[in-house]
Amino acid sequence: MQKTPAGPELDHLIKLLSGLPGLGPRSAKRAALYLLKRREQMMEPLAAALHDAAEKVVPCDVCGNWDSRNPCAICSDPERDDGTICVVQDVADLWALERAGAHRGKYHVLGGVISPLDGIGPDDLNIASLAQRASAAGIKEIILATAATVDGQTTAHYVTDRLDGTGVEVTRLSHGVPVGGELDYLDEGTLAAALKARRPF
Amino acid sequence: MQKTPAGPELDHLIKLLSGLPGLGPRSAKRAALYLLKRREQMMEPLAAALHDAAEKVVPCDVCGNWDSRNPCAICSDPERDDGTICVVQDVADLWALERAGAHRGKYHVLGGVISPLDGIGPDDLNIASLAQRASAAGIKEIILATAATVDGQTTAHYVTDRLDGTGVEVTRLSHGVPVGGELDYLDEGTLAAALKARRPF
Ligand SMILES: [Zn+2]
Ligand SMILES: [Zn+2]
Numbered sequence: 001m002q003k004t005p006a007g008p009e010l011d012h013l014i015k016l017l018s019g020l021p022g023l024g025p026r027s028a029k030r031a032a033l034y035l036l037k038r039r040e041q042m043m044e045p046l047a048a049a050l051h052d053a054a055e056k057v058v059p060c061d062v063c064g065n066w067d068s069r070n071p072c073a074i075c076s077d078p079e080r081d082d083g084t085i086c087v088v089q090d091v092a093d094l095w096a097l098e099r100a101g102a103h104r105g106k107y108h109v110l111g112g113v114i115s116p117l118d119g120i121g122p123d124d125l126n127i128a129s130l131a132q133r134a135s136a137a138g139i140k141e142i143i144l145a146t147a148a149t150v151d152g153q154t155t156a157h158y159v160t161d162r163l164d165g166t167g168v169e170v171t172r173l174s175h176g177v178p179v180g181g182e183l184d185y186l187d188e189g190t191l192a193a194a195l196k197a198r199r200p201f
Numbered sequence: 202m203q204k205t206p207a208g209p210e211l212d213h214l215i216k217l218l219s220g221l222p223g224l225g226p227r228s229a230k231r232a233a234l235y236l237l238k239r240r241e242q243m244m245e246p247l248a249a250a251l252h253d254a255a256e257k258v259v260p261c262d263v264c265g266n267w268d269s270r271n272p273c274a275i276c277s278d279p280e281r282d283d284g285t286i287c288v289v290q291d292v293a294d295l296w297a298l299e300r301a302g303a304h305r306g307k308y309h310v311l312g313g314v315i316s317p318l319d320g321i322g323p324d325d326l327n328i329a330s331l332a333q334r335a336s337a338a339g340i341k342e343i344i345l346a347t348a349a350t351v352d353g354q355t356t357a358h359y360v361t362d363r364l365d366g367t368g369v370e371v372t373r374l375s376h377g378v379p380v381g382g383e384l385d386y387l388d389e390g391t392l393a394a395a396l397k398a399r400r401p402f
Binding site: 004005007021029048057065073090094099 | 205214240
């Protein structure tokens with residue numbers, strides 16, 4: 001990273017900002033200048049918010065979701081169905097499903113996928129705690145919502161094996177044409193899956 | 202901004218992050234999750250760096266550049282020519298010129314441009330301090346490096362008028378074809394300016 005003429009404090013800040021996803025070295029410089037112009041309104045509040053979130057937001061002991069409550073707001077919600085657990089790779093996927101508003105049960109965050117290339121095995125993920133939850137009374141269905149990638153599907157198969165014998169129904173998200181999606185932008189795998197899973201109109 | 206299920210601390214952080222140039226609501230969420238996964242290595246250091254820079258980086262009393270030294274490193278550098286002052290709109294422009302390494306004099310940061318539409322007049326900019334510097338002994342040349350926009354050029358004209366009578370030579374950056382630039386991507390104004398300012402080959 002090229003240094004600015006502004007001294008070590010600002011260079012250090014720019015270096016850290018440029019490590020954020022979505023910000024490169026150039027936009028990190030712009031962001032730093034933007035913040036310096038708004039010390040009281042933005043820069044100090046952002047420092048405080050980072051510190052505050054780092055201190056208070058913790059993984060939920062039950063499901064692995066992040067929240068400043070523990071158990072998290074979703075696990076603590078009596079309106080949500082305890083019998084259905086949706087398994088996601090990451091908190092970002094949980095957020096995406098919550099935005100869709102289609103799942104009214106609970107979640108379980110694996111914290112990643114099995115990836116031999118990256119040295120991530122089953123024991124590095126929250127799979128044991130999922131097996132434990134699945135064997136509790138009242139659990140009817142585990143919905144696997146890992147990504148439709150090789151690693152995501154490997155992980156889904158591994159989780160299914162681990163849940164074998166619990167008697168719980170294991171389902172997965174359907175593959176198909178995204179709503180509003182044009183067919184000729186889709187890859188053949190998705191098209192083949194959508195055709196195979198066709199339903200009466 | 203749509204709330205996450207993660208509680209007010211994280212929502213507040215995401216809202217602040219999404220105010221940064223280059224980060225929208227979606228990338229602010231990604232950045233927040235990225236930071237939460239790296240509390241000790243990234244999140245707390247970033248909070249500290251923001252706080253540190255907000256406290257230590259100040260505008261130079263002489264030229265308006267930002268630095269943790271005051272006067273700034275450039276103003277304090279005895280190797281740089283005191284007789285030539287390059288006038289820029291913003292600290293980002295000073296950084297760009299320093300990257301180019303072509304200016305070995307000093308700078309003066311106006312802090313913006315005259316913009317009647319935005320309610321910014323000459324008195325909102327560091328023009329009086331420039332006029333004062335220009336009338337000091339030993340100043341030979343003021344290089345105007347404001348943007349080639351209407352507001353930038355209005356500001357350059359205003360500054361030139363204010364420097365009238367100081368006897369200092371006032372110059373501006375040349376217009377022309379960017380190095381490596383293809384002619385047919387350039388606007389007609391630039392091409393006309395490049396043609397008019399043509400030089401012997
Ligand atoms: Zn939870
Ligand atoms: Zn200075």
